[in-house]
Amino acid sequence: MGLLDALFRSNEILGIAEETLEFAIESSEASHPNEYMGFLRGTEATRLGLEQDGLVITDVLVVPGTEANSVSATVKTSQIPNDVKALGSVHSHPNGVIRPSSADLETFGRGSVHIIIGAPYRRSDWKAFDSQGKRTTLNVIDVDLPETEDFFDFTQADIDEELY
Numbered sequence: 397m398g399l400l401d402a403l404f405r406s407n408e409i410l411g412i413a414e415e416t417l418e419f420a421i422e423s424s425e426a427s428h429p430n431e432y433m434g435f436l437r438g439t440e441a442t443r444l445g446l447e448q449d450g451l452v453i454t455d456v457l458v459v460p461g462t463e464a465n466s467v468s469a470t471v472k473t474s475q476i477p478n479d480v481k482a483l484g485s486v487h488s489h490p491n492g493v494i495r496p497s498s499a500d501l502e503t504f505g506r507g508s509v510h511i512i513i514g515a516p517y518r519r520s521d522w523k524a525f526d527s528q529g530k531r532t533t534l535n536v537i538d539v540d541l542p543e544t545e546d547f548f549d550f551t552q553a554d555i556d557e558e559l560y
């Protein structure tokens with residue numbers, strides 16, 4: 397296996413943590429009738445105790461300065477921290493139509509998976525799309541998420557491990 401294959405494999409999105417999906421759905425419902433919007437971040441599967449290479453979506457980063465109303469949520473790109481490597485995005489459609497709008501398609505090029513959650517925000521009221529706006533499969537993975545403080549508590553040894 398070549399280096400590029402290895403890189404690709406390790407960046408593969410295996411799915412979304414069930415807890416993270418439920419959080420996004422609950423947040424969408426709480427924002428109703430306004431639109432909810434966030435960016436998706438991942439954790440290496442091996443850090444979550446999975447014996448697989450790849451990333452699991454574990455975080456939704458809600459960007460400060462998002463102007464939400466019932467029509468659209470506009471993110472000011474200047475508000476997105478440079479160090480955020482978003483895997484994709486999540487946003488809600490308070491009108492319940494779970495289909496990318498033309499404005500959505502213009503932003504989907506950034507990131508590889510985009511989740512749309514629709515009213516009435518039941519567990520099944522969401523779909524995932526790729527950067528082209530085509531329906532894509534996103535597995536829901538039942539994993540225990542690390543506590544936030546542990547999650548950010550990288551040691552020098554962890555960093556060395558990442559680098560070498």
Ligand SMILES: [Zn+2]
Nearest residue numbers: 487496497500
């Ligand atoms: Zn939309």
